[in-house]
Structure formats: structure tokens, C-alpha cells
Amino acid sequence: MIKSIIVDDEYNAIKNLKWEIDQFCKDVQVIEAFTNPVEAISAINYLKPDCVFLDIEMPEMDGFEMLASLHYRDFDLIITSAYDNYAIKAFRQHAMDYLLKPIDSDDLKEVLDRIRSNKKHNILGAELKNMLDDWNPKKMTKVALPLLGKTLFVFKGNILYCKSDGSYCEVVFNDGKKEVMSKKLKEMEELLGKGFFRLHNSYLIRLDAVKEYVNHQGYYVVLEDGSTIPVSRSKKQQLLQLLNG
Structure with a gap:
């Protein structure tokens, strides 16, 4: 079972994503969901989820600030946003994927397939990193x-x-x-x-x-x-x- 946490300041966005997960990803369990990123920090550090679905634009603290405040980062990060202008920054935070809202079911299933593969085989992108070795x-x-x-x-x-x-x-x-x-x-x-x-x-x-x-x-x-x-x-x-x- 893949344990996941959703962080999004919009309740409807959480509700819709949880529905998509329940419908199409039976082995993924949403163990917590937060509209307040400050509250999410403690939960992520304590619960140590396998993946986190994270919105970027939130009023009290944005997604990148939340990530910088975490002690536990050994999870697959999936950015969920209505905007596409954070993509490069998101992947510099080692995001597994960047899903645009409204989230497409096929895109969701695709990224969760990669998480399953990583979890099963411990594949962490070593092949991709080797492609850039010595690149200068x-x-x-x-x-x-x-x-x-x-x-x-x-x-x-x-x-x-x-x-x-x-x-x-x-x-x-x-x-x-x-x-x-x-x-x-x-x-x-x-x-x-x-x-x-x-x-x-x-x-x-x-x-x-x-x-x-x-x-x-x-x-x-x-x-x-x-x-x-x-x-x-x-x-x-x-x-x-x-x-x-």
C-alpha cells in the first residue's frame, strides 16, 4: 500500500483528487489531507508518507516554503497546480511529476505507476543522472x-x-x-x-x-x-x- 498525504488550500481540490485516487488507484491510501501547510509539516515529519501531493500557491505558506521546512523528505513529491509556470522549480525540488488541475486520470495513473516501480525496485533515476555525468x-x-x-x-x-x-x-x-x-x-x-x-x-x-x-x-x-x-x-x-x- 502506498501511503499518501494531500496538501492543498482548496477543499474541493482535495476532494476531487481523493476521488480520483479512490477510483483509479486502489493500492494508494490517503492517510491525511490538509488545507493548512503549517499543519501538514508536522504530519509529514511524523507519518513519513510514501508520496505527497502538494499545491504551490497557498495563502499562509506556499508549497516551496513548506518543503524547505520539512525534516523528512524521503517521499515522492507530486506537484498539483492550476498554473504551469512552476514546473522547472518543482523538478529542482526533485518532484516526481507536475500535474495541472483539473488532474487528468491517465496522468495520475502514470505517475503512480512510476512510484510503484520506484518502491518495488528502488529505481531513483540513476540512469538519467549518468546521462549528465561529466557534462560541462x-x-x-x-x-x-x-x-x-x-x-x-x-x-x-x-x-x-x-x-x-x-x-x-x-x-x-x-x-x-x-x-x-x-x-x-x-x-x-x-x-x-x-x-x-x-x-x-x-x-x-x-x-x-x-x-x-x-x-x-x-x-x-x-x-x-x-x-x-x-x-x-x-x-x-x-x-x-x-x-x-
Whole structure:
């Protein structure tokens, strides 16, 4: 049984989430629910739940302030919010997921499946962390990009993203310049390696170029040059864990 606690200043939000859990997640038990985050702190420290569903915007103390006040943090954190602008900060707090209200049943079941997997196999994202080991653009050597009639030697940190175009690949650089290569995106993914992530069938991005993650009317990231790159639903969680580092 997965023991959970809900913290949300809106009673109806707690009621709706508890109904979703009761209906679709029979092995999840809501052991406590709080509209006051100050009261929730003591309960979480004492009861030591497996997961906490936490709202961010609350009048007396916001969700991040509550997290900073906890002594016990060995639980899976699921942020629940009506707003999508806290996503990156949430995953820096090692959130398992970020669910937008009204909470979709499929999204809820998906995140609880991951919690079950973590609980059963003690999988804590080690594979994802290894993907970023030694990632430091300033220390990276140059990579050779074969173009038509020439080879371009560039630092990986100067590449912003790559876009697939059939058997070709468009490489976009930090300064706005673009080059077309006769390589498929999968080949570019293998060539660039750590520090880059294929977040969509057609796009490969440099992770530290991400400024924002947007979860509204679809999923996408905003890069440091203002480019918006779509995120496939299947890659959403992995991307956010990588951004969290």
C-alpha cells in the first residue's frame, strides 16, 4: 500500500483528487489531507508518507516554503497546480511529476505507476543522472560536422539544437547561424552524446540552453534564443528529470 498525504488550500481540490485516487488507484491510501501547510509539516515529519501531493500557491505558506521546512523528505513529491509556470522549480525540488488541475486520470495513473516501480525496485533515476555525468560545455572538445564540401569543427556548447529533415539534419547555433548536414537526427544524437536530449522525433536540444518548460496546450520548451521546441508526451518526464540534474 502506498501511503499518501494531500496538501492543498482548496477543499474541493482535495476532494476531487481523493476521488480520483479512490477510483483509479486502489493500492494508494490517503492517510491525511490538509488545507493548512503549517499543519501538514508536522504530519509529514511524523507519518513519513510514501508520496505527497502538494499545491504551490497557498495563502499562509506556499508549497516551496513548506518543503524547505520539512525534516523528512524521503517521499515522492507530486506537484498539483492550476498554473504551469512552476514546473522547472518543482523538478529542482526533485518532484516526481507536475500535474495541472483539473488532474487528468491517465496522468495520475502514470505517475503512480512510476512510484510503484520506484518502491518495488528502488529505481531513483540513476540512469538519467549518468546521462549528465561529466557534462560541462566549457570543457568539451570540438566535434566534427561533415558538411557539403567541408568539415566544420565546433564546440558542442555552441550548438543550440538540431532539427530533422528526412535524411538531412539542420543544425542551429547559438549565434543564429544554421548548417545542413547529410546525417539523420539519430546519428547526430550519437555524435553529440551527453548534454543533448532528443525530446521529440524531429528535435535534439542542448539541455543547458533551456530557459522554460511549458505545460499548457501541449508541451514545449523555450530555449535561450527564444526558440520554442515541442516535447513529446513520452519524453516529458525524462526531460524534466534531466533538467533537474
